[in-house]
Every structure is written in C-alpha cells, then in structure tokens.
Amino acid sequence: MYLLIDTSQSTCHIWLVEGSRSFHYEWESNRDLARGLLLFLTEKLKSHQSSVKNLKGIGVLRGPGSFTGLRIGVSTVNTIAYFSGIPVVGTSGESWRKRAIKLLSSGIDEKVVLPDYGRPARITKPKK
Template identity: 40%
Template sequence: MYLGLRTDSPVVEMYLYSVDGERIAFAEWRADRGMAKGLLLHIETFLKTHEAEFTLLKGVFVFAGPGSFTGLRIGITVANALSYSLSVPVVGACGDDIWAADCVSRLQRGKNDRVVVPFYGAAPRITQPKK
C-alpha cells in the first residue's frame, strides 16, 4: 500500500492506494493549529480504520506545494521520516488535481525522491531585524 499526505492547508488529506494504483481510502482532518501534534496519531488511526499498518506500506507520497509554509513543512517532514524509518520510497509532487495519481504512478515505476523538499510558490516573507 501507498500512503499519501496533503498538508498545504488547515485541512489535512490522507490517501491510501493499493500497489496496483487503486484508491482504497481517503480521509480529511481539520487540523488547524494541531497539525504537528496530531498528524501521526491521525495517520495511525486512518491506517487502522482500513485494516492497514505502517509495516504494510510500500511507499509514501506527499503534496510538495505550493501552500502553507508550516503545513508543507510538517507534512513533508512526516513523509520523509516515515520513508526513512520504514525503508520505503518517498515521492512528492506539486500543483494540480492529479498530483496523487502522478505520485502513485512514480512509486509503481520504482521512483524514489529520497528526500522531498517543499515548493512554497513565493519568496519568503521575512521581516527586517529591529534596530
């Protein structure tokens, strides 16, 4: 199975696909400011609900942007950490409505980004230091 995450907004999307590319499950969670604290627990609950577990995952995919700076950082960090800890590939994609299908296709072809990096869609808005 492949686990997918989209965390570019306050509503987290979680996907579960078979290795054949069939979508098994989809869930949303209104995370708001609790994303960092609750994401792993919600993923674990999502997997258990669909009779899956972390050890059954064959790959992880994640939406890489553009979107919320903090949301993307949290989701991509979790995806990269799961990939590393489970020794499975991770891929990321940006942009349009078919990002999940693109990621699943890449995983099926044996692709691995090793580390997904975020695409924020704009230059950082960093304030000037106070004098």
C-alpha cells in the first residue's frame, strides 16, 4: 500500500493506494494540522487494517501551497520514512499522485523531500 499526502491547503488530503484501488480521505485541518496529522494518518491506516509498517512508499505534494502546511506535511512524511525505512518521493503539478506512484513503483527513494513554496521563503529576512 502507498500513502499519498497533500497538506498544501487548509484541507488535508490523503490517498491510500493498493493495486488499482485508491481510497481518498480529507480532513478540514485548518490550524490543527501539526497537532492532528499523525492521528489522522494512523486512523485511516487502521480503517484498512494496516499501519505505517505495511506501507511500500510515501508520496507527498511538495508544493506550491501554504508555507506552514507544506512544512508540516513534508516534515511528517520525511520523519515517518526515515524512522520506518520507507521510500519517500515528492512531486508537484496536477498529476503529482500518478508520478509519485510511478517513481515509488520503480524503486526511487529521495530519502528527504524538500518543499517547493512557489517562491523563496522569507523567514530569514528581518522585519522592517
């Protein structure tokens, strides 16, 4: 089973993909994404009698989108992938899910996905 995740907006989307079957779930995370993302993922995996250890790979939308949402989503999947030894890839664009599955199926593992904010991050510039 592959996990695909999009945290680029206030609604968090995940897909659990098993063979030709795809299950889509969404959660209006708003400002609770950091607090609730792992619980949301765990609950959806459990609803399929599965867990992180059963995943063959994780794909994440790397952006563009919400700065905070992307950081939380990408950080979460990077952490899960690292500590579980699961391949991870990040893609963008309208067909990002299809590309992620293709990359994961062909054995690609980026090890660490970096977000794409659509413009340079402005967190290091002093406020005026």
